[in-house]
Amino acid sequence: MNFQDNVIHQACALLEQGELVVMPTETVYGLAADALNGQAVAKIYELKQRPQFNPLIIHVSDYEQAQQTAYFTDAAKKVAAVFWHDHPSPLTLVLNKKQTGLSSLVTAGLETVAIRVPNHPVALDLLRAYGKPLAAPSANRSMRISPTTREAVYQSLGSRTPFVLEGGACQVGLESTILDLTTDVPVLLRPGGTPVEVLEEMLGQTIQQEIGAMAIKAPGMMRRHYAPQLPLRLNCLEHGLEEAFLGFGPLEASKAHLNLSSKGDVSEAAANLFSMLNQLDNPSLFKGIAVMPVPLTGLGAAINDRLRRAACSELDQPLGVVPHPPA
Ligand code: TXA
Ligand code: MG
Numbered sequence: 189m190n191f192q193d194n195v196i197h198q199a200c201a202l203l204e205q206g207e208l209v210v211m212p213t214e215t216v217y218g219l220a221a222d223a224l225n226g227q228a229v230a231k232i233y234e235l236k237q238r239p240q241f242n243p244l245i246i247h248v249s250d251y252e253q254a255q256q257t258a259y260f261t262d263a264a265k266k267v268a269a270v271f272w273h274d275h276p277s278p279l280t281l282v283l284n285k286k287q288t289g290l291s292s293l294v295t296a297g298l299e300t301v302a303i304r305v306p307n308h309p310v311a312l313d314l315l316r317a318y319g320k321p322l323a324a325p326s327a328n329r330s331m332r333i334s335p336t337t338r339e340a341v342y343q344s345l346g347s348r349t350p351f352v353l354e355g356g357a358c359q360v361g362l363e364s365t366i367l368d369l370t371t372d373v374p375v376l377l378r379p380g381g382t383p384v385e386v387l388e389e390m391l392g393q394t395i396q397q398e399i400g401a402m403a404i405k406a407p408g409m410m411r412r413h414y415a416p417q418l419p420l421r422l423n424c425l426e427h428g429l430e431e432a433f434l435g436f437g438p439l440e441a442s443k444a445h446l447n448l449s450s451k452g453d454v455s456e457a458a459a460n461l462f463s464m465l466n467q468l469d470n471p472s473l474f475k476g477i478a479v480m481p482v483p484l485t486g487l488g489a490a491i492n493d494r495l496r497r498a499a500c501s502e503l504d505q506p507l508g509v510v511p512h513p514p515a
Contacts (some may be wrong), residue, residue, distance in 0.1 A: 195353060196317050202351050203318055208232065210327045210341055211247075211314055212355020213306040215278045215363050215381055216334040216462070217341050218247070218324030219350075220314075226291035229323050233293070235348060236330045243296035244323040245280050245364070246303050249315035257290060257321060258283035258301050263391055264369045268305075270390055271382060276307035278364035278381030294323045300370055310355040326363065333416060333466045336361050340466055362458050362487070362494065367395070379493045381458070383486050416469035419476045420499040422492075427478035432468040436480040444480070454488040461491055465498070 189197065199209045203220070206228040211220045219236065221228035223246045232244065248254045251268050260268065264281055271279040285301040295301050303321075306312065315322065326334035328344035335341040336358040342349050365380035367387060375396045376384055388395050418432075427433035435444030437452040446464045448457035468477050482491050 192313070196313050199314055199351060199353055200318050203228070203322070206231075208235065208350040209314070210338075210350060210352040211311050211322070211324060212308050212338075212353060212358065213247075213278075213311045213324075214276075214308045214358060215306070215360045216336055216358055217327040217338070217352075217355075218306075218311075218322075219327040219345075220247070220322040220324040222318075223291060223294050223321040223323040224289040226293050229291045229293045232323060232325060235345065235350075236325065236328070242325075243298055243302060244294050244325050245366075246290070246294060246301060246321040246323050247306055247311065247315060248303060248321050249312055250305055253315075253321065254303050254305065257286055257288055258303055259286060261369055263374065263393075267367070267369075267387065267390060272305035276305075277386070278304070278307070278360055279387070280304040280364045280366045280378075280380075282366060282368040282370060282377060284370055290321070291323075300368075302366060304364055308355055308358075310353050314353065333462045333469065334363065335466075336462050340463065343466070357463075360458065361463070362461060362491070379489050381487070384489070385486070416465050416477065416498055417471060418469050418474060420495065421476060421478045422495050422499050423481045424478035425480065428476065430475040432470075432474040432477045434464060434468060434477055434479045436482050448480075448482065448491075454483065454486050454491065457482060458487040458491055461494060 202209055203222050206225050208231050209220050211218045219232055221232050223229065246257065251272055260283060264283055267279065271277045280302050282300050282302045285295060285299055290301065327341045328335050332344050335344055338352055338354055341352060360381040363380045365382040366378035368375040368377050373396050374391060374393060384395055384397065433444045435447035436449060436457060438450055445468060448460050448464060468474065479495060482488050484492055
């Protein structure tokens with residue numbers, strides 16, 4: 189058995205015993221548990237200190253495994269063939285659940301299930317070897333920044349960090365797009381690594397993006413989900429004396445503490461978002477973080493969504509209509 193096989197073997201043994209494993213994906217590192225084992229899933233909420241009513245995404249190795257767990261509509265088959273196989277891109281589908289042994293804690297009692305095939309060799313090795321779906325939210329404590337490196341996982345979970353599968357820095361750097369296909373009109377539940385325009389073109393259909401609907405469909409989606417410890421100000425062209433300044437676009441290196449993308453490239457900015465917020469989120473150095481405007485095009489919509497949640501001052505407030513920043 190080579191080194192990687194051995195590590196995967198160890199991870200499977202732990203999962204089988206109901207333990208958690210940290211798994212790299214192309215979006216962020218996930219805190220994985222056997223989705224059929226309710227006690228294992230409970231450990232996720234406990235370790236993350238996450239509210240119990242927040243349903244989790246389950247991860248599977250391929251479409252064959254996915255269709256054992258959920259009913260695929262024609263639209264779902266179509267997008268799964270493209271984004272889970274031919275041209276992998278981070279996409280979670282919310283579908284009607286089949287009666288399998290899935291822990292109800294995973295779906296927080298809903299009749300639907302959120303499911304995705306990650307595009308990362310280590311995650312896929314693990315899923316194939318384990319053969320059962322894995323529930324996996326981001327591997328961080330609730331209300332903190334999602335980890336895109338192994339170091340960030342340790343930073344957030346500290347001495348309670350479970351067995352970690354190393355997978356390098358996450359390529360996409362922000363969570364999967366969540367698309368609800370249980371209704372006639374598809375609904376975007378969370379903007380993420382796959383731009384909504386790309387999905388609409390693929391489906392040949394407009395996707396409903398009404399934020400109000402999300403609070404009902406996904407009660408766990410909270411505005412403060414992606415919150416740094418320091419207060420965040422958005423759309424800033426200047427920063428205060430004791431504030432960190434997170435730049436975007438071409439500007440003198442000395443002007444910003446860090447720059448999401450000096451080229452002004454929103455995909456590069458997305459890949460840097462969580463790690464840069466994490467680096468600046470240091471109360472011993474700064475009193476707050478000021479962020480420059482990021483355009484709303486492509487992945488910029490997801491970046492702004494994350495930033496608005498992070499900037500929201502009320503804890504645990506369900507999603508309402510959040511004003512867009514000035515163009
Ligand atoms: O990129 C990702 O998707 C990462 C990596 C680790 O794969 N995973 C991730 O999982 O973000 P998680 O469990 O944190 O995502 C949970 C989101 C929540 O906003 C939740 O409300 C929504 O998925 N969700 C889960 N099940 C749902 C359902 N049945 N209906 C509606 N929303 C659901
Ligand atoms: Mg998370």
